[in-house]
Amino acid sequence: MEKVLRFIESNRQRYIEELKKFLSFPSISTNPENKKDVEECAEYIKEHLESIGMENTRVYPTKGHPVVYADWLHAGSDKPTVLIYGHYDVQPVDPVELWTTPPFEADIRGNNIYARGAADDKGQVLIHLKAIEAHLVNNKKLPVNIKLIIEGEEEIGSENLDEFIKSNIELLKSDVIVISDTAMYDKEMPAIGYALRGLCYMQIEVTGPNRDLHSGSYGGSVDNPINALAHIICKLKDDKGKILIDGFYDDVLPLSEKEKKSFYDLKFDDEKYKINLVVDELFGEEGYSTLERIWARPTLDCNGIWGGFSGEGAKTVLPSKAYAKVSMRLVPNQDPDKAAVLFEKYVKKIAPKSVKVKIYNLHGGKPAMTPIESKWIDAAYVALKQAFGKDPVFIREGGSIPIVVTFQELLNAPTVLLGFGLPDENAHSPDEHLDLNNFQRGIVTSSIFYHELANLNN
Amino acid sequence: MEKVLRFIESNRQRYIEELKKFLSFPSISTNPENKKDVEECAEYIKEHLESIGMENTRVYPTKGHPVVYADWLHAGSDKPTVLIYGHYDVQPVDPVELWTTPPFEADIRGNNIYARGAADDKGQVLIHLKAIEAHLVNNKKLPVNIKLIIEGEEEIGSENLDEFIKSNIELLKSDVIVISDTAMYDKEMPAIGYALRGLCYMQIEVTGPNRDLHSGSYGGSVDNPINALAHIICKLKDDKGKILIDGFYDDVLPLSEKEKKSFYDLKFDDEKYKINLVVDELFGEEGYSTLERIWARPTLDCNGIWGGFSGEGAKTVLPSKAYAKVSMRLVPNQDPDKAAVLFEKYVKKIAPKSVKVKIYNLHGGKPAMTPIESKWIDAAYVALKQAFGKDPVFIREGGSIPIVVTFQELLNAPTVLLGFGLPDENAHSPDEHLDLNNFQRGIVTSSIFYHELANLNN
Numbered sequence: 062m063e064k065v066l067r068f069i070e071s072n073r074q075r076y077i078e079e080l081k082k083f084l085s086f087p088s089i090s091t092n093p094e095n096k097k098d099v100e101e102c103a104e105y106i107k108e109h110l111e112s113i114g115m116e117n118t119r120v121y122p123t124k125g126h127p128v129v130y131a132d133w134l135h136a137g138s139d140k141p142t143v144l145i146y147g148h149y150d151v152q153p154v155d156p157v158e159l160w161t162t163p164p165f166e167a168d169i170r171g172n173n174i175y176a177r178g179a180a181d182d183k184g185q186v187l188i189h190l191k192a193i194e195a196h197l198v199n200n201k202k203l204p205v206n207i208k209l210i211i212e213g214e215e216e217i218g219s220e221n222l223d224e225f226i227k228s229n230i231e232l233l234k235s236d237v238i239v240i241s242d243t244a245m246y247d248k249e250m251p252a253i254g255y256a257l258r259g260l261c262y263m264q265i266e267v268t269g270p271n272r273d274l275h276s277g278s279y280g281g282s283v284d285n286p287i288n289a290l291a292h293i294i295c296k297l298k299d300d301k302g303k304i305l306i307d308g309f310y311d312d313v314l315p316l317s318e319k320e321k322k323s324f325y326d327l328k329f330d331d332e333k334y335k336i337n338l339v340v341d342e343l344f345g346e347e348g349y350s351t352l353e354r355i356w357a358r359p360t361l362d363c364n365g366i367w368g369g370f371s372g373e374g375a376k377t378v379l380p381s382k383a384y385a386k387v388s389m390r391l392v393p394n395q396d397p398d399k400a401a402v403l404f405e406k407y408v409k410k411i412a413p414k415s416v417k418v419k420i421y422n423l424h425g426g427k428p429a430m431t432p433i434e435s436k437w438i439d440a441a442y443v444a445l446k447q448a449f450g451k452d453p454v455f456i457r458e459g460g461s462i463p464i465v466v467t468f469q470e471l472l473n474a475p476t477v478l479l480g481f482g483l484p485d486e487n488a489h490s491p492d493e494h495l496d497l498n499n500f501q502r503g504i505v506t507s508s509i510f511y512h513e514l515a516n517l518n519n
Numbered sequence: 520m521e522k523v524l525r526f527i528e529s530n531r532q533r534y535i536e537e538l539k540k541f542l543s544f545p546s547i548s549t550n551p552e553n554k555k556d557v558e559e560c561a562e563y564i565k566e567h568l569e570s571i572g573m574e575n576t577r578v579y580p581t582k583g584h585p586v587v588y589a590d591w592l593h594a595g596s597d598k599p600t601v602l603i604y605g606h607y608d609v610q611p612v613d614p615v616e617l618w619t620t621p622p623f624e625a626d627i628r629g630n631n632i633y634a635r636g637a638a639d640d641k642g643q644v645l646i647h648l649k650a651i652e653a654h655l656v657n658n659k660k661l662p663v664n665i666k667l668i669i670e671g672e673e674e675i676g677s678e679n680l681d682e683f684i685k686s687n688i689e690l691l692k693s694d695v696i697v698i699s700d701t702a703m704y705d706k707e708m709p710a711i712g713y714a715l716r717g718l719c720y721m722q723i724e725v726t727g728p729n730r731d732l733h734s735g736s737y738g739g740s741v742d743n744p745i746n747a748l749a750h751i752i753c754k755l756k757d758d759k760g761k762i763l764i765d766g767f768y769d770d771v772l773p774l775s776e777k778e779k780k781s782f783y784d785l786k787f788d789d790e791k792y793k794i795n796l797v798v799d800e801l802f803g804e805e806g807y808s809t810l811e812r813i814w815a816r817p818t819l820d821c822n823g824i825w826g827g828f829s830g831e832g833a834k835t836v837l838p839s840k841a842y843a844k845v846s847m848r849l850v851p852n853q854d855p856d857k858a859a860v861l862f863e864k865y866v867k868k869i870a871p872k873s874v875k876v877k878i879y880n881l882h883g884g885k886p887a888m889t890p891i892e893s894k895w896i897d898a899a900y901v902a903l904k905q906a907f908g909k910d911p912v913f914i915r916e917g918g919s920i921p922i923v924v925t926f927q928e929l930l931n932a933p934t935v936l937l938g939f940g941l942p943d944e945n946a947h948s949p950d951e952h953l954d955l956n957n958f959q960r961g962i963v964t965s966s967i968f969y970h971e972l973a974n975l976n977n
Contacts, residue, residue: 276846276848277848277917277918278916279917280820281818282801282809283801284801287823288752292749294745297746338741340873341872341875344873345739346739355739355740360738362837363743364838365828366824366826366827367825368823370844371825375822375881377918380822380823386827386834388835413802423832458736
């Protein structure tokens with residue numbers, strides 16, 4: 062490893078030049094006019110992968126933008142196979158006038174490199190390519206078997222990736238998946254992401270009278286679907302943030318003492334959070350801290366509500382229908398299908414008899430977790446600690462990364478989220494940037510990570 | 520009166536012919552292309568009023584369609600002055616293909632005359648004109664002083680009538696106002712309308728975080744304005760339909776025993792009502808019948824609600840804002856301004872501290888009532904009983920007729936609602952019609968009504 066680390070140290074400037082080149086492709090996946098740029102970017106990665114010694118490099122076409130694949134599988138069958146996922150497509154650049162320098166002409170200011178895609182996700186993709194290169198150049202081999210899948214549709218919902226994975230399960234089969242597409246907890250605070258919440262997204266349709274009525278001629282004699290819907294929503298969660306759906310918490314995995322302490326040690330600042338969101342008080346499940354509420358507790362939110370008259374002025378309608386979109390964030394070991402069943406049963410139970418209620422299950426995604434006490438996490442811990450010179454923290458994500466669940470379900474492999482971005486690097490906004498120290502330390506981390514994975518007892 | 524009644528009896532056929540002529544004007548107030556038709560119709564009424572002996576006939580221009588005025592004021596200062604209100608404009612005719620015969624070529628089928636405006640309101644306007652004519656032809660005088668105001672914008676909200684009344688208070692000053700623009704309770708059941716509900720129409724704006732958030736990254740840690748709004752709405756009315764706003768019922772005039780009995784005697788059919796609205800159960804304030812709930816009890820309805828995502832699919836937003844339009848129907852002696860103050864105070868009291876709430880007062884209208892035990896109602900009672908050969912019933916309206924409140928406030932006079940339409944005469948739909956027996960009995964009623972009013976002790 063010493064040779065590898067020295068090599069990485071001495072190639073810093075070249076890495077930056079290569080990153081600049083990678084960032085020069087306007088690979089905006091949502092813009093049809095950038096279709097050719099996206100394709101050229103895929104081709105560039107493929108050639109780059111070949112140039113560093115990866116094998117079986119191939120640009121797989123999909124119904125949308127292509128997926129780039131490569132592997133190197135000569136570490137031996139006693140070594141784990143690692144699947145590294147990333148994406149080469151980027152967000153649009155509008156409003157382009159708010160950029161200090163052109164989004165596809167990378168500019169270095171201070172320790173940062175500014176360009177669209179710097180943090181999300183080209184910089185993080187290149188981190189792995191350079192770590193791989195460092196091993197192959199210096200040792201002529203990799204410590205583990207590596208597969209790479211770099212897609213071009215992450216920013217538009219990975220529309221065709223599920224299909225690609227389903228059709229290529231043998232090709233992608235691995236022991237662990239590494240995703241570098243998230244952020245560290247804070248500057249100078251390296252982090253390992255080990256869990257994501259799942260989702261159960263429902264729609265409620267409440268029907269009162271069979272047609273819109275005049276609220277004067279009928280008001281008071283027949284139930285109003287909006288009022289009834291409010292009563293339903295009210296009974297989903299109590300005043301202390303606890304979800305009231307029967308059986309909802311049954312499968313929730315409680316936080317371990319180690320996790321609790323680890324969250325507590327992050328010293329999350331509620332006051333700063335309140336100021337940032339411009340709210341006078343926070344609100345969440347009683348008995349849990351903000352980080353616990355976001356990362357490790359399920360919750361329920363209305364994502365939308367509509368019914369009746371919403372224009373200017375005062376139309377006196379007693380509407381026939383009212384609707385709400387209600388989603389639950391799920392945590393390990395909850396299941397979205399079960400949550401949907403419990404939700405429907407409960408809503409039908411509490412709904413006033415004076416209205417009719419229909420429930421639709423719009424979308425579901427499982428939560429995901431790689432136990433902290435796993436060897437994969439241990440390897441990441443050692444690598445981060447060595448590269449950053451400090452103990453990494455364990456973090457979860459409140460949201461879902463659908464691809465993680467897809468991998469979990471189709472490849473049956475755990476995921477380690479090894480993010481080298483920072484929360485304030487403007488991932489989807491003007492002046493996106495990446496801290497070049499973290500870029501460099503990311504390459505060091507990854508190279509050590511592969512090495513550590515090779516030393517694991519399988 | 521005998522001569523008058525014989526005259527009315529013998530002129531039945533002529534009345535129908537005149538009604539046909541009146542109905543031939545396509546005086547659709549909302550269609551700009553009918554502007555000339557509306558004006559010609561106003562001119563026709565004016566000439567008709569002159570032809571029957573009314574004086575000071577005049578077509579008053581407004582910013583919109585003109586108001587027709589006429590009076591006859593020689594009954595003596597010891598006799599009451601009656602202001603009769605009606606409108607000569609009509610609703611649009613779409614979908615015109617659903618009409619059995621053309622909407623502006625009146626057709627008689629059975630006892631009914633079919634045409635747009637037959638019941639609403641040309642037929643009812645003509646009833647008064649023919650009753651006046653019968654007196655003037657036979658007695659060369661009217662038993663009371665009469666003022667007539669026939670407007671052309673009722674179907675578009677009487678936009679310019681307030682201004683006209685405000686500018687002509689002396690001209691319109693009267694002791695009682697008679698409006699024939701409503702329906703009888705049922706076929707063969709003449710009715711006196713003596714009360715209308717008022718309105719207090721509010722808007723609630725709830726703000727959670729200062730911007731839309733990702734429901735995964737933030738859900739569970741900060742209050743959701745839609746959930747908070749549902750909690751507010753929930754606390755406005757309990758499960759038994761009682762409004763929970765502090766002090767809301769303080770000024771509510773309870774139903775008298777006479778009114779209760781009178782409503783009860785109408786034998787309102789809840790089962791038929793449920794079938795018509797396609798609901799399994801009715802819902803309203805506990806302890807009151809449907810008619811009491813609609814006519815004599817205040818109520819609260821959400822007229823609209825919106826916030827967050829309402830498109831197809833599952834967008835995981837935790838919105839910044841949610842809104843609801845909430846209106847209260849008020850009964851005598853509630854006041855809309857006071858209701859608005861109570862509403863705002865209560866909502867601010869119950870709103871979760873984790874959101875910000877703004878309240879807007881969008882619209883208000885006072886309730887109106889002419890006591891049953893009044894001489895005006897007595898006169899109407901005698902007239903209806905004699906014309907229809909049965910006791911009339913006392914009814915209220917659940918809605919508001921804004922013009923009644925305008926008269927009440929600006930002219931300080933009570934209103935008697937003497938309606939000769941029927942609830943199923945398709946007032947705003949294809950094949951609008953009027954029962955010609957009721958038309959004829961309406962003329963008889965009105966002629967007796969004026970006579971009775973003259974005999975009152977002032």
